[in-house]
Amino acid sequence: MAEQKLITLKINDRDVQVPAGTLVIEATKRIATEVPSFCYYPGLSLQAACRMCLVEVEKFPKLQTACTLVATEGMVVKTDSEQVRNARKYMLEFLLTNHPLDCPVCDKGGECELQDMVFRYGADTSRFVEEKIHRPEEKWSNLVYYDAPRCILCFRCVRVCDEGMDVKALGVGMRGANSVIIPNREDHLECEECGMCIDICPVGALTSGTYRYKTRPWEMQYVPTVCTHCSNGCKTTLSVRNHEIMRANNRDLSGINGEFLCVKGRFGFDFTHHPERVKQPMVRKGDKLLPVSWEEAAQAVATKLKAVRDTYGADAVGFIGSNRTTNEENYLFQRLARQTFGTNNVDHHRTADYTGLITALGGALGERAADSLLTMQDLYRSKAVLLIGNDPTNQNPLVAWQIRTGIRHHGAKLYVINASDIRLNRVAKAFVQVGARQEAAAVRWLAQGEGPFSSPVVEQLVSLKAGLEAESELAIVFGSEITGTAIAQLVAFASKLPYKVRFMALGDYANSRGAADLGVLPDRFPGYAYVDDAAAREAFERLWGCGPLPSKPGMTTGQMVQAAQDGKLKALYVMGANPFDHYGTLGYGRNKLELLIVQEMFLTETARVADVVLPAASAYEKEGTVTNTSGEVQLLRKGAEVMGPRSDFDLLRIVSHQLERAGLGKAFHYKNAGAVFEEIRKAVPGYKVETAGLLLGIAEQARVAHSRNGHGAYDVPAGTILPANDNLFSSGTLGKFCTMMKSVPEAKATP
Ligand code: SF4
Numbered sequence: 001m002a003e004q005k006l007i008t009l010k011i012n013d014r015d016v017q018v019p020a021g022t023l024v025i026e027a028t029k030r031i032a033t034e035v036p037s038f039c040y041y042p043g044l045s046l047q048a049a050c051r052m053c054l055v056e057v058e059k060f061p062k063l064q065t066a067c068t069l070v071a072t073e074g075m076v077v078k079t080d081s082e083q084v085r086n087a088r089k090y091m092l093e094f095l096l097t098n099h100p101l102d103c104p105v106c107d108k109g110g111e112c113e114l115q116d117m118v119f120r121y122g123a124d125t126s127r128f129v130e131e132k133i134h135r136p137e138e139k140w141s142n143l144v145y146y147d148a149p150r151c152i153l154c155f156r157c158v159r160v161c162d163e164g165m166d167v168k169a170l171g172v173g174m175r176g177a178n179s180v181i182i183p184n185r186e187d188h189l190e191c192e193e194c195g196m197c198i199d200i201c202p203v204g205a206l207t208s209g210t211y212r213y214k215t216r217p218w219e220m221q222y223v224p225t226v227c228t229h230c231s232n233g234c235k236t237t238l239s240v241r242n243h244e245i246m247r248a249n250n251r252d253l254s255g256i257n258g259e260f261l262c263v264k265g266r267f268g269f270d271f272t273h274h275p276e277r278v279k280q281p282m283v284r285k286g287d288k289l290l291p292v293s294w295e296e297a298a299q300a301v302a303t304k305l306k307a308v309r310d311t312y313g314a315d316a317v318g319f320i321g322s323n324r325t326t327n328e329e330n331y332l333f334q335r336l337a338r339q340t341f342g343t344n345n346v347d348h349h350r351t352a353d354y355t356g357l358i359t360a361l362g363g364a365l366g367e368r369a370a371d372s373l374l375t376m377q378d379l380y381r382s383k384a385v386l387l388i389g390n391d392p393t394n395q396n397p398l399v400a401w402q403i404r405t406g407i408r409h410h411g412a413k414l415y416v417i418n419a420s421d422i423r424l425n426r427v428a429k430a431f432v433q434v435g436a437r438q439e440a441a442a443v444r445w446l447a448q449g450e451g452p453f454s455s456p457v458v459e460q461l462v463s464l465k466a467g468l469e470a471e472s473e474l475a476i477v478f479g480s481e482i483t484g485t486a487i488a489q490l491v492a493f494a495s496k497l498p499y500k501v502r503f504m505a506l507g508d509y510a511n512s513r514g515a516a517d518l519g520v521l522p523d524r525f526p527g528y529a530y531v532d533d534a535a536a537r538e539a540f541e542r543l544w545g546c547g548p549l550p551s552k553p554g555m556t557t558g559q560m561v562q563a564a565q566d567g568k569l570k571a572l573y574v575m576g577a578n579p580f581d582h583y584g585t586l587g588y589g590r591n592k593l594e595l596l597i598v599q600e601m602f603l604t605e606t607a608r609v610a611d612v613v614l615p616a617a618s619a620y621e622k623e624g625t626v627t628n629t630s631g632e633v634q635l636l637r638k639g640a641e642v643m644g645p646r647s648d649f650d651l652l653r654i655v656s657h658q659l660e661r662a663g664l665g666k667a668f669h670y671k672n673a674g675a676v677f678e679e680i681r682k683a684v685p686g687y688k689v690e691t692a693g694l695l696l697g698i699a700e701q702a703r704v705a706h707s708r709n710g711h712g713a714y715d716v717p718a719g720t721i722l723p724a725n726d727n728l729f730s731s732g733t734l735g736k737f738c739t740m741m742k743s744v745p746e747a748k749a750t751p
């Protein structure tokens, strides 16, 4: 990479060296000098609207706006002269001419940029005696409110909605002192309801429907954790009062998502105290599920499970795990199946073929495969992106944000192959529209030059391929449309390109990737080693101090649901999943199962027909780690507390102890999730991530890489990879219980 030219300027008599092209406002940060600003926001276009950032520059006749002035060699800047101090004072006085001084009741009070600036740089008197222009507060949606008099017209909201979100729902109306921000549908908003505009507003002009007038910032604790809705793994900070989540945002701009959160991350937390939460264990008595004591429930689980296993054998029991539970819980869950019960009938609802990706990369690249997986930051930085299938704007909002931001900030090029005309096409360099479910065929065309396409589509593919070949690096991002053989073909195509290519498979849920990585799969151990690989089995037998582990691959989720219907599976243990909904085509209900145990937060279609339901805590109520779709491991921290439910980690420990008492297997003796993670770090290839980094809130990349180990091409049975088709306003079971989020009209179309 070419060396960046540095220039030197003087700020407040100190020499400062910065890359050529740096704005003066950024240069001042190098020497920890604050130049106050409102309209300037890194990453958004320059506005120069508020004039708060005025500085004195030698040889310039007037004060200059530091947010638009590019630093040049030898420039002499003063940020603290009397003239500058006075200018700031007058600007603040001017901003306050129409601003109501209602800080005591304003949501932003205590964390308002205007309040802080007035405190630091403002005058203590005002010369303004005229009556202020008053306007009533406007409700733009259940989630977004606007209070015009508080607005200081910095246009951050307009720009973030336009440039950042590509939604363009906000504009400016009227002129001069009467200027206001206006929503896109006369008196209300129709948009993604992401709340980015609320978050970015420096004052209390835009407020949140879920948070307004509920509490004060200093009454809450702030818990950094990870969003529990989709697979992108946005860092979020929960503002918690009395163990209840009051709001979620990422105002400290840390983590893989910076300022970004979508509607689910920002507003989708009230499921935690939804009245339908299961808070007590329940056991079926006759045709009713009745609340019972923990002891009775735990005993029922152990004795009934053991009886089924003793009567019908290990493979009559199946385990369906979760794509929301933590890595530690997933690890224990598959261990319960494999070690305690002796079966590989363990799987989860797979929404992306991570196994296929790791296998294809391992087969093509061996150990180097680990370097071929993209992180969210890599995606932003990448000069070119090939997106195949999926609709990231709706299904993977952070991925869409990263792609859009890369295009906006450094001219990244986006190539799209999709059956639908997705929103990201607006910013794409090339879009090839294939027929329904033809994305995999397009990959075959790229790899082998053959496919069922008409000549216009072939022409487009030819030109897209030529575009790709002319790039200098590539990020390939694909959805559930691309699995098994198609992934191998994609890797084969990429290996012929003359530069580095990295991959990202897009799953649907918060720990979809973690469930696969940690071996909640019928044919793979944690870290993707095959269950029929004797060396891998021996390693886990040694680690767990147990007898022979089963070597025959077990049933997939779909096969287990089918086997439950056929009567071949007698007992099913479900943790945080709703297979009788997702696999509903096979018929609802428990079918011929003799026993159904469910760990759940709500009485889902599956929990409703269970014999025992154990109330489970949500991701916002427990500790552990999760891995996002790009393989980045992050720490979950406990924010909320709900009386009754327990973490799935606790539930699995309780069940393992009861099973030991009943004479089956060994109890899990891990003290806490951290102890399980330590074992995962040692035992699971790719998970030796830095715990110090995790504690600091850094996303550490799990570098999993597995070779084929003598196996041929990898393909799962048809129907195993089942996209959830969630959108911005839905996320499986959790989404259904997010009352505020579901209340906006945009969500109405969503089940
Ligand atoms: S909520 Fe999001 S999409 Fe809607 S106006 Fe605000 S920034 Fe734009």
Ligand code: SF4
Binding pocket: 150, 151, 152, 153, 154, 155, 156, 157, 158, 181, 197, 200, 201, 202, 203, 205, 206
């Ligand atoms: S509503 Fe907030 S972000 Fe938007 S222009 Fe007004 S002060 Fe700025």
Ligand code: SF4
Binding pocket: 227, 228, 229, 230, 231, 232, 233, 234, 260, 261, 262, 263, 264, 265, 266, 396, 397, 398, 399
């Ligand atoms: S993009 Fe996904 S992880 Fe991020 S806030 Fe939205 S739902 Fe949560």
Ligand code: FES
Binding pocket: 036, 037, 038, 039, 040, 047, 048, 049, 050, 051, 052, 053, 054, 065, 066, 067, 068
């Ligand atoms: S921050 Fe420079 S003009 Fe607003």
